[in-house]
Amino acid sequence: MTSDHTQNWRPATQLVRGGLNRSSHGETCEALYLTSGFVYESAGSAEARFKGEEDGFVYSRYGNPTVEMFQDRLKALEGAEACFATSSGMAAVHAALASQLKAGDRLVASRALFGSCHQIVTNILPRFGIETVLVDGTDLDQWRDALKHGAACIFLETPSNPTLEIIDLPAVIKLAHEAGARVVVDNVFSTPLLQQPIQLGADVSVYSGTKHIDGQGRCLGGAILCSRDFHDDVLLPYVRHTGPALSPYNAWTLLKGLETLDLRVGRQCQSALRIAQFLESHPAITRVLYPGLESHPQHALAKTQMRDFGTVVSFEVAGGKLPAFALLDNLRIVDISNNLGDSKSLITHPATTTHRAMPEEDREKLGITEGFARISAGLEDVEDLLEDLNQALDTALQTGTVKAA
Ligand SMILES: *Cc1c(COP(=O)(O)O)cnc(C)c1O
Numbered sequence: 001m002t003s004d005h006t007q008n009w010r011p012a013t014q015l016v017r018g019g020l021n022r023s024s025h026g027e028t029c030e031a032l033y034l035t036s037g038f039v040y041e042s043a044g045s046a047e048a049r050f051k052g053e054e055d056g057f058v059y060s061r062y063g064n065p066t067v068e069m070f071q072d073r074l075k076a077l078e079g080a081e082a083c084f085a086t087s088s089g090m091a092a093v094h095a096a097l098a099s100q101l102k103a104g105d106r107l108v109a110s111r112a113l114f115g116s117c118h119q120i121v122t123n124i125l126p127r128f129g130i131e132t133v134l135v136d137g138t139d140l141d142q143w144r145d146a147l148k149h150g151a152a153c154i155f156l157e158t159p160s161n162p163t164l165e166i167i168d169l170p171a172v173i174k175l176a177h178e179a180g181a182r183v184v185v186d187n188v189f190s191t192p193l194l195q196q197p198i199q200l201g202a203d204v205s206v207y208s209g210t211k212h213i214d215g216q217g218r219c220l221g222g223a224i225l226c227s228r229d230f231h232d233d234v235l236l237p238y239v240r241h242t243g244p245a246l247s248p249y250n251a252w253t254l255l256k257g258l259e260t261l262d263l264r265v266g267r268q269c270q271s272a273l274r275i276a277q278f279l280e281s282h283p284a285i286t287r288v289l290y291p292g293l294e295s296h297p298q299h300a301l302a303k304t305q306m307r308d309f310g311t312v313v314s315f316e317v318a319g320g321k322l323p324a325f326a327l328l329d330n331l332r333i334v335d336i337s338n339n340l341g342d343s344k345s346l347i348t349h350p351a352t353t354t355h356r357a358m359p360e361e362d363r364e365k366l367g368i369t370e371g372f373a374r375i376s377a378g379l380e381d382v383e384d385l386l387e388d389l390n391q392a393l394d395t396a397l398q399t400g401t402v403k404a405a
Pocket of ligand 1: 088089090091093114117157161186188189208209210211220221222
């Protein structure tokens with residue numbers, strides 16, 4: 001088999017076979033190399049490997065055969081030149097930004113970000129002298145204005161967590177490159193199957209493996225996809241010494257997760273659309289956000305850059321926090337949890353959990369109100385999920401805690 005041949009595989013084939021590197025035992029399943037270090041034939045060989053003159057592993061903080069299979073599979077899936085796997089999605093976001101920024105640099109980011117991404121951009125990086133400018137990511141004029149003064153880098157999520165804003169990737173990437181800025185995209189909500197930022201011109205695409213890639217609630221992980229030059233010259237010198245490496249055991253779990261990603265995400269997208277349609281017709285719900293709904297402000301744009309509309313639906317319950325909590329508390333199948341992309345359907349109240357640390361002013365600008373909830377569609381039968389949502393909304397209505405809109 002030539003590498004050219006494997007490069008032509010379609011995504012569902014890459015998910016199962018991409019990066020597979022069998023040992024001399026010919027095992028069916030990817031081998032788990034649970035080792036921190038590696039031994040050398042001779043002192044000279046150790047010297048040559050440290051110099052990069054001899055191929056081979058050195059230390060699992062730098063690389064490991066199981067982790068490498070995971071990296072190679074993701075690379076093949078997205079058509080990226082290089083990948084570095086990390087211990088969590090946040091380690092990936094942090095390393096992708098911190099490895100390239102220095103004091104005095106400007107970072108322009110969309111405001112609609114996951115809580116921890118918002119913290120890195122607005123609190124942690126500024127401590128090191130990096131200036132951050134937040135823009136409404138859906139407004140190209142705001143990107144243009146912010147980039148007038150130049151920037152080292154831009155950072156964005158699309159769809160964003162949890163408001164499901166869609167950002168015009170080709171247009172924003174063009175503006176950033178004209179201003180000399182690198183583009184880092186947090187692609188967690190799309191997964192590498194629904195949208196491929198690198199193919200659209202982004203410099204770096206970042207994943208949380210914890211979400212859909214594992215998708216079964218087992219482990220944390222993350223990944224940074226980029227060009228060979230960025231990987232070798234910018235990222236590796238940073239991550240080798242700061243140590244956000246993925247454990248081989250988690251890499252093995254994530255490899256198993258990738259094998260079923262296409263099946264799971266396909267099913268979850270279908271269920272998410274059904275849930276969004278159901279909620280849109282329910283009187284206790286004032287607003288539903290799902291890129292697959294015609295009512296979504298960027299539905300047309302989502303159709304041009306995504307293969308499907310994602311596995312998460314956000315909505316607002318009439319009457320604020322009390323009725324929203326009553327809904328969550330009355331669900332019998334859907335669990336209250338801040339994770340997403342899981343085989344189990346999960347619901348969360350962002351204003352009091354994932355986005356609690358975000359200043360109220362920013363939450364208001366994004367529309368993360370007290371009645372706002374985010375549901376991640378799992379793999380249960382969608383009819384059971386709809387019945388569960390229906391009875392929880394009814395119970396909440398009957399107990400008088402939800403006022404019909
Ligand atoms: C969950 C999430 C992350 C962080 O991933 P972890 O694996 O939990 O560290 C980053 N970005 C987005 C959009 C997320 O939803």
